[in-house]
Every structure is written in C-alpha cells, then in structure tokens.
Amino acid sequence: MSGLTGEGRTNGPAGEDAVEGLPGRVPHRRTGRRVEVAQPLDMSGTGRATAEAVRFLRECQGLGLGVDWRATGTPSYDPRLLRHLPPPTELHADPRVLASWRAGHAHGTLYHRRGPDFITVLDRRERGTAVRLTLDHPALHATFLRLLEPTPVAGLDPTEREALGLLAAERLVLTGGDWAVTLPPRVRRWPVPCTAI
Amino acid sequence: MRVHLVTMPWHPLDLPSLQLGLLQRIVRRSRPGDEVSEFHGSLRWAEFLLENSGGRLRPGDYVAVGSDAIFHGLGDWVFSGVLYDDPGWGEARLKEYAAGRDVPIGTALAMRPYAAGFIDACAAEILAAGPDVVGFTSTFMQNVPSLALARELKRRRPGVTVVLGGSNCDGPMGHALHRNHPFVDHVVRGEAEYAFPALLDHLEARTAPADVPGLCWWDGTVSRANTETRRTVAPADIPSPDYDQWQAALDASPVLEHIHPKLVVEGARGCWWGEKHHCTFCGLNGTAMAFRAKPGERLWTEIDRLVRRHRLLDVVTVDNIIDMAYFRDFLPRVAGSGWDLRLHYEVKSNLTAGQLALLGASGTVHIQPGIESLGSRVLDLMDKGVTGARNVRTLRECENHALTCSWNLLYGFPGETADDYTPVIDQLPALVHLQPPSGAHRIQLERFSPHFTDPGLGFGERRPAAMYQHVYDLPEDELADLVYLFDTEPAGIGGPVERRLKEAVADWRAGHADSRLLFEEDGAELLVHDRRYGRPPATHRFTGWRAAALRRLEDGRTVPALHRLLTAGGHEVPARSLGAWVDHAYSLALLFRDGTTYVSLPTWGEPVRLPEGAA
Numbered sequence: 001m002s003g004l005t006g007e008g009r010t011n012g013p014a015g016e017d018a019v020e021g022l023p024g025r026v027p028h029r030r031t032g033r034r035v036e037v038a039q040p041l042d043m044s045g046t047g048r049a050t051a052e053a054v055r056f057l058r059e060c061q062g063l064g065l066g067v068d069w070r071a072t073g074t075p076s077y078d079p080r081l082l083r084h085l086p087p088p089t090e091l092h093a094d095p096r097v098l099a100s101w102r103a104g105h106a107h108g109t110l111y112h113r114r115g116p117d118f119i120t121v122l123d124r125r126e127r128g129t130a131v132r133l134t135l136d137h138p139a140l141h142a143t144f145l146r147l148l149e150p151t152p153v154a155g156l157d158p159t160e161r162e163a164l165g166l167l168a169a170e171r172l173v174l175t176g177g178d179w180a181v182t183l184p185p186r187v188r189r190w191p192v193p194c195t196a197i
Numbered sequence: 198m199r200v201h202l203v204t205m206p207w208h209p210l211d212l213p214s215l216q217l218g219l220l221q222r223i224v225r226r227s228r229p230g231d232e233v234s235e236f237h238g239s240l241r242w243a244e245f246l247l248e249n250s251g252g253r254l255r256p257g258d259y260v261a262v263g264s265d266a267i268f269h270g271l272g273d274w275v276f277s278g279v280l281y282d283d284p285g286w287g288e289a290r291l292k293e294y295a296a297g298r299d300v301p302i303g304t305a306l307a308m309r310p311y312a313a314g315f316i317d318a319c320a321a322e323i324l325a326a327g328p329d330v331v332g333f334t335s336t337f338m339q340n341v342p343s344l345a346l347a348r349e350l351k352r353r354r355p356g357v358t359v360v361l362g363g364s365n366c367d368g369p370m371g372h373a374l375h376r377n378h379p380f381v382d383h384v385v386r387g388e389a390e391y392a393f394p395a396l397l398d399h400l401e402a403r404t405a406p407a408d409v410p411g412l413c414w415w416d417g418t419v420s421r422a423n424t425e426t427r428r429t430v431a432p433a434d435i436p437s438p439d440y441d442q443w444q445a446a447l448d449a450s451p452v453l454e455h456i457h458p459k460l461v462v463e464g465a466r467g468c469w470w471g472e473k474h475h476c477t478f479c480g481l482n483g484t485a486m487a488f489r490a491k492p493g494e495r496l497w498t499e500i501d502r503l504v505r506r507h508r509l510l511d512v513v514t515v516d517n518i519i520d521m522a523y524f525r526d527f528l529p530r531v532a533g534s535g536w537d538l539r540l541h542y543e544v545k546s547n548l549t550a551g552q553l554a555l556l557g558a559s560g561t562v563h564i565q566p567g568i569e570s571l572g573s574r575v576l577d578l579m580d581k582g583v584t585g586a587r588n589v590r591t592l593r594e595c596e597n598h599a600l601t602c603s604w605n606l607l608y609g610f611p612g613e614t615a616d617d618y619t620p621v622i623d624q625l626p627a628l629v630h631l632q633p634p635s636g637a638h639r640i641q642l643e644r645f646s647p648h649f650t651d652p653g654l655g656f657g658e659r660r661p662a663a664m665y666q667h668v669y670d671l672p673e674d675e676l677a678d679l680v681y682l683f684d685t686e687p688a689g690i691g692g693p694v695e696r697r698l699k700e701a702v703a704d705w706r707a708g709h710a711d712s713r714l715l716f717e718e719d720g721a722e723l724l725v726h727d728r729r730y731g732r733p734p735a736t737h738r739f740t741g742w743r744a745a746a747l748r749r750l751e752d753g754r755t756v757p758a759l760h761r762l763l764t765a766g767g768h769e770v771p772a773r774s775l776g777a778w779v780d781h782a783y784s785l786a787l788l789f790r791d792g793t794t795y796v797s798l799p800t801w802g803e804p805v806r807l808p809e810g811a812a
Binding site for chain 2: 113
C-alpha cells in the first residue's frame with residue numbers, strides 16, 4: 001500500500017475510527033466526519049488517476065464520511081457504476097448523470113463483507129433491486145482483494161485476468177486505461193439501524 | 198423409522214428453524230437408524246402465496262401478518278378456517294376486533310382463501326415421503342397452521358403419528374392443546390432433547406409412553422399428561438443445529454431473492470437474572486428459568502462451522518440474556534476473527550462502556566438491552582435491577598459505539614403513579630439525539646410471569662386475550678389453559694399522563710433523525726454542539742473543573758460524589774458553585790436527572806443514521 005499522502009484530519013471527535021487514516025494519493029483535508037478534496041479528481045477512466053480517485057472515495061464511503069469533491073473528465077464508462085460513492089459537486093457529463101447520481105446515492109448501496117474464505121457483496125445500485133453475491137472461488141476472492149488497491153491490468157497473471165473479467169461483468173471492478181480497481185467498500189462501520197443496509 | 202419434522206408458518210422467512218436444526222441432530226444422535234427429513238412449511242407458504250396470487254402476496258406481506266401482528270393473532274386466524282372446515286370462520290369476530298383497535302387486516306383477509314389449498318398441498322407432499330412420525334414445532338402463531346395440517350394428515354392417513362412440541366406446548370398449554378385436538382397423538386412439553394427420542398423409542402416398541410416426563414398421550418380416549426420434570430437439559434447435551442435441509446429448501450425457493458438469510462445460534466437457555474429476580478412482567482422462559490450456557494469457545498466453534506458451511510455472516514442469537522462470561526471467552530474470539538459478522542444479542546442494560554465497545558468490535562451491533570423504562574421507581578417495581586440513569590447511559594453509549602439498540606418503553610405496572618412518569622416525560626426532549634424506543638406500550642399479562650402466577654401483584658382479574666376469540670373455537674376455560682397472553686384490568690398510569698407519555702415518545706421518534714448532541718475536545722476546551730430537534734442550534738464551551746465535571750458525569754453521579762471526584766482530581770470547587778453549575782447544565786438539557794443522580798448526555802460518536810427500513 002502506498003503511504004499516507006492526504007493532509008490528514010483536524011479536530012476529529014474521539015470516535016473509534018478517527019485515528020484511521022485514508023489511504024491513497026488524493027490530497028484532502030478531514031474535519032470530523034467530513035472530507036474535503038483539494039483538487040478536482042479525474043474521472044475519465046483513462047488511467048491511474050481515476051482508479052486512485054475511486055479507491056479514495058470508496059474508503060471514505062466505507063467509513064461513512066461525507067466528501068466534498070469535484071470531478072473533471074468525461075467518464076468513458078457507465079457512471080452508474082459509481083452510484084454508491086458520494087456524488088461530486090461538479091461533473092463534466094450530461095447534467096442528468098449528476099442528478100441521477102445524487103438521487104440514487106445512499107449509504108450502503110454497494111458494499112462487501114469478509115468471511116473466512118469468502119466475500120459477500122450486496123449491490124443495490126440498480127433502484128429497486130438487491131443483488132447478493134458470494135465470492136468463494138479462490139481466484140475471484142484473491143483478485144477482488146488485490147484490486148482494492150489500484151492495479152495495472154498488465155501486471156495481472158492469466159488467472160487474475162480471467163477473474164477480473166468476471167468481476168467486471170458483475171460490475172464489481174472499474175477498468176479503464178489499463179488500470180483496475182475494486183468498487184465495493186468494506187463495511188467498516190455499521191449504520192444505525194444496522195439492518196437498514 | 199421415518200421421522201418428518203415440520204415448521205409451519207409463521208416462522209420468519211429469513212431464519213432457519215433452530216428447533217428443526219436441533220431435532221434433526223437429536224434424533225440422528227440417539228437413533229442413528231432413523232431417517233429424518235424436514236418440511237419448511239414457512240418457506241412453502243410464502244412460495245404458495247407468491248405463485249397463486251400472481252405475485253400479489255409477497256414475502257413482505259408474510260412479515261406483516263406473521264411477525265408484526267403477533268398480538269392480534271392474524272397469522273393463526275388465516276388458518277382457523279381450515280382447522281374448523283369453514284372458510285368464513287371467525288371473520289365477523291375478527292372484523293369487529295380490528296375495527297375497535299384500528300388493526301389493519303386486509304392482508305390477512307387476502308391470504309385466507311389460499312390457506313385450504315396450501316394445507317392440502319402440504320399434506321400431499323409430506324405423506325408422499327411415507328413418514329411414520331410427523332413432528333411439529335410450534336412457537337408464537339404456529340399453533341393453528343400446525344393443527345390444521347395435523348388434522349388433515351390424520352384424516353388422510355390415520356396411521357401416521359402426529360407429535361407437537363415447542364414453546365407453545367410448555368406447561369398447561371401443551372395439555373390443553375392435546376386434550377382439545379384428538380388428531381394430535383402426542384405433545385412434548387418442555388425441552389425435547391431427552392423426551393423426543395424417548396417417545397420415538399416407545400413408538401417403535403409400541404409401548405405406552407407413561408415414563409416420558411411432561412409428555413401428553415392418549416390412553417384410549419383419555420388425554421394423559423405426564424408430570425413435567427424439573428430437570429433441565431445440560432448445555433453439553435444441546436447439539437449444534439444442522440441447517441443443511443433448510444439450505445437446500447432455500448436454494449430451491451423463489452423466496453430467496455426476496456430475503457436476506459441469517460444464521461440462528463443458541464448459546465444459552467434460561468435467564469441468570471430471572472433466577473434471582475424474575476422481572477415481574479416476563480414469561481419468556483416458561484417453566485425453565487435455570488440458566489445454562491455453552492462455553493464461549495464451543496459457541497464460537499459452532500458459529501465458525503455454520504459461517505463456513507452456509508457462507509452467511511449475519512447471526513441471530515436466541516438467548517434471552519447473554520452469558521457474562523462471553524465477554525471473556527466468546528466475544529474476543531468473534532472480534533479476533535477479522536470477519537465482518539453482524540450479530541444480534543439480547544443483553545442486560547447495565548453493561549460497562551468497555552463491554553459495549555467489545556460488542557461493537559465483535560460485530561454484535563444489534564442489541565436488545567431490555568431497557569423497558571427510564572424511571573427508577575418503575576424499574577424497581579418490575580424488579581429489573583437497573584436504574585433509569587443507567588439505562589440512559591446505555592442509550593448514550595450505543596451512539597458512541599454505533600450499536601443499534603432495540604427497546605420498548607413499557608408502562609402499566611401495578612403501583613406506579615403519574616409522579617413516577619412526569620419527571621421522565623419532561624426530560625424526553627433532551628434525549629431526542631439518542632435512539633428512541635419502538636413505542637410506549639402497556640404491558641400485557643404473560644403466562645409464567647410473576648404478574649400471572651401471583652394475582653396478588655395487582656392483576657387479579659384475567660381472561661384469555663380478546664384476540665383468541667377469532668383464533669380458537671374453544672370454551673373460555675380451555676383457552677385459559679391453552680394461551681399465553683391475557684387481558685386484565687389496566688394497572689398503573691392512565692388518562693392524561695399515559696397520553697403525554699405516548700405523545701412524547703412519538704415526538705422523540707419524529708425528531709431523532711437529525712438530532713445531535715456532540716462533544717468535541719478543542720485544546721483545553723470541551724465543546725458541546727447542540728443540534729437537537731426543538732432547540733436553537735448552540736455550541737457550549739467548558740473549561741477547567743466544569744469540563745471535568747461534564748466528563749465525570751458520563752458515568753452518572755450525585756452532586757456530592759461528583760464533588761469528591763473533582764476534589765480528588767485536584768480541582769478546588771466550592772460545593773455551592775458546583776451545585777449551581779449542575780443546575781445550569783441541567784437547564785441546558787446536557788444532563789439527565791434520575792432522583793439525585795445526573796448523567797451527561799452528549800456523545801463522542803455519531804453513527805451513520807439511516808431511515809428505518811431504508812433497505
């Protein structure tokens with residue numbers, strides 16, 4: 001994992017997750033349960049920057065943090081893949097995309113949980129549906145975990161590439177510009193009521 | 198022998214039947230030659246409704262009738278028409294009952310026309326398997342669906358042996374169920390670990406089961422009820438449930454896509470608190486109060502096995518109270534697993550902040566701490582062994598550790614007065630940032646509770662609850678033995694104070710979502726951000742002994758005790774100044790007062806709050 005490059009938090013309440021940092025390469029400022037991203041994030045899906053942005057937003061979402069951020073670049077992928085992440089304040093795309101992102105976003109729309117040798121995913125990105133997936137095939141399980149960190153596709157072996165294809169088909173991984181990143185955050189903090197997701 | 202185990206509606210659709218899971222193991226363990234199959238009639242009913250109503254009656258409707266309407270008997274009523282061979286049986290009485298109480302019955306009415314066809318289909322499927330014995334487990338509203346199917350089985354094949362067991366059969370209820378339903382051959386009363394295999398042995402040997410403790414059986418046309426045993430089942434003899442057949446039934450069911458399946462485990466039976474101080478309103482433990490727990494290591498081994506086998510991370514425990522040893526030998530194992538489990542546990546309310554933190558760390562994020570009231574005198578009346586201040590503290594710590602807390606506010610205890618409630622009701626607006634109760638409910642009279650067994654406690658007049666009139670076609674004296682809930686003359690508060698209490702709870706529920714009262718440390722200053730419903734937003738700043746006092750009051754203290762603590766901590770505070778400051782903090786609604794004890798109300802954590810039923 002790369003080191004902490006964010007600007008860190010200020011004055012967070014002594015909640016149990018306040019000491020946890022946010023991984024990745026996205027400069028940000030954290031105040032309590034809100035995070036402000038310093039620069040616009042490239043969401044074009046043409047390389048590492050988008051994969052890093054997705055990782056950052058995914059981790060914020062997993063911790064239940066609110067995020068203020070702006071997007072640049074026109075998504076080269078179906079932006080509904082990201083509906084579980086906090087929506088940006090600005091997005092260079094059809095205005096309807098941002099409107100539907102805002103309308104469709106809710107805490108717990110997409111997340112994963114870890115078991116002993118399997119991962120469960122709950123996907124409610126499509127309104128009115130709740131798809132439950134269990135990843136218990138060793139290659140799927142391992143690749144899903146590996147791609148939590150943005151990874152160049154060229155670096156994957158054939159088994160991992162096959163797993164990547166399956167994960168992408170289930171809309172659990174974003175690929176673009178030869179980079180891939182896992183989309184569902186891990187549940188790090190249950191909401192109240194915990195049964196609402 | 199071929200033993201067919203049956204769980205009928207309204208067993209929850211998202212849970213395997215612990216009872217069937219245990220009986221499966223019990224029979225296989227003691228009678229390895231038997232063939233044991235299971236019939237998950239609850240799943241079948243949801244499937245039957247989906248299919249035959251053209252998708253109109255869905256699993257959500259099943260929950261509305263089967264779980265939400267337990268106190269109105271709607272689920273039983275749906276099947277009463279089959280039991281009594283009259284599709285219109287009890288309909289007029291149900292409508293009259295519902296109209297007077299504003300109970301929605303449309304879904305139950307819509308389901309009833311399907312009940313007879315369903316019972317037919319169940320009977321055909323079960324008999325096709327050629328069982329020698331069909332064993333039903335019955336809890337809550339499973340009585341009438343089970344009786345309706347039992348009757349049909351015996352009508353079609355008189356030679357099949359029908360056995361009924363489960364919580365609904367405990368004590369006199371089991372005998373009443375037996376003697377009023379001749380098509381039920383045997384009723385197992387109490388725990389089945391020893392009794393059910395013993396009964397099967399008698400059936401095989403064709404001998405009278407006169408020596409099986411608690412068992413009801415037919416001696417010619419006479420219903421015999423063997424004396425119940427005082428001996429409870431040792432934890433070592435309680436097996437780990439087998440859910441393989443449930444999993445197979447679920448995997449093949451169209452219901453699967455409508456539900457989120459969870460595992461059910463059992464760590465303990467009985468209640469360690471109830472052994473010493475039986476909460477006056479509680480009848481949950483029936484005739485077996487003695488507390489018995491599996492060692493934490495064993496419980497964890499069972500969960501480990503079930504999680505791996507079924508690939509499920511949601512676990513519901515059925516224990517009426519957590520074994521305090523589990524904080525040492527169970528929860529640390531759960532926390533150490535590194536798995537993202539989500540557990541539900543019933544606990545006692547007087548847990549420490551450290552114990553609540555461990556619950557959160559282990560994924561036991563859904564707790565039911567039996568709070569019941571925020572007034573110490575009322576809690577004393579119910580022998581709950583906890584104070585109002587302690588309960589408020591627990592609610593506050595649930596926010597700090599993001600624990601979902603299910604609780605009710607109960608009233609109607611003999612001896613309580615308006616004076617016990619007024620100071621609490623006046624303070625409820627200050628608690629709006631803490632998780633509200635599901636409602637304020639008048640207690641019911643439950644069989645086996647001290648209120649029931651000792652009429653001298655205040656509920657002298659009692660009759661079977663009105664709902665049973667549209668469930669059973671039985672005389673009142675038989676119902677008096679058969680049912681669990683009773684109507685009585687109301688005790689305790691009523692009139693204006695009851696109304697105020699209900700209104701204040703409704704306001705709490707309405708105002709909670711956006712209410713916050715948060716501590717923040719800012720250098721030497723202690724800030725309190727007040728964003729509670731019904732108050733102007735404010736930030737209060739405290740320093741020195743005032744900040745220390747607010748922190749010390751997190752544990753709940755009297756003013757003299759607080760003074761001693763501050764003095765010991767090096768703060769020189771004149772007693773009079775401290776008293777005046779406590780009054781000031783109380784006037785800002787930063788403290789809850791319970792008699793002479795004060796508890797700080799601000800929280801350190803702020804969980805992600807979602808609307809109920811957001812999923």
